[in-house]
Amino acid sequence: MMRWSHVGLNCADQAATEAFYTRWFGFRRARVVRAGDEEVIFLKSGPVYLELFASATPPAFPAEKDGPTHRGSVRHLAYQVDSVDDFLAAARGELTVTLGPLSFDEFIPGWRTVWVSDPDGVVVEVSQGYTDQAPEELAAA
Template identity: 65%
Template sequence: MRWSHVGLNCRDQKATEEFYTRYFGFRRARVADAEGTRIIFLRRGEALLELFPSAAAPAPEAENDGPATPGVARHLAFQVDDVDTFLALAGDDAHITLGPLKFDEYIPGWKTVWVRDPDGVILEVSQGYVDQTPEELEQYA
């Protein structure tokens, strides 16, 4: 088994596509017109986003690192080489909801900021995360 994709409801598909293309390196991979609805697929490597137009009323804007509601995704997460470089590139499009925060006490060099995409989805943008070694994980068994 392997991960397939995340489907996102969009107020403005074009704005959402431009955001993920410009700041996260996605490219258009497929467009499907299904029963009068245009669905846009964006790809970056193995990651795939499926963009749906949505006329539904938007959910209340999430804050901090995302909604804590069970059954609702808290946030999407991306790794970058440098959070500050990402923020400089995004400029006014980086609607920060939390951070940047440093987590050096857990992982030296781990830094994260949370931003809101054009549709209100919270994105975690981090640098420096690494997995624990199998030996380190044994303490949690």
């Protein structure tokens, strides 16, 4: 079953972008993921998520594989599925995979992702297993 997940945004200033969407659009932190020096912030409002990337930091993945990295741009669109492997099997090689599938078990057990390209080159992330962070963990983030 395919479900809308989020839009990844590249930010010149993550804190300013988070404050903007929190103040004006009712978003709240749902998860913070740290990988080396990179921090990715997930914001949530109802069922809608934004994934905030700091565009000043080098991307954790090869350039453009998970979407463009220049600030002020949409990095990728994202969907959740029950199984990335089932999604890829159903595609029968008809999709252009730009990255993955990759496992993010170090952050969330069972979190797996693949990135594909649409006909216009827009990167679409397809993931399984994402969950929000517990409130007490967010307080410490």
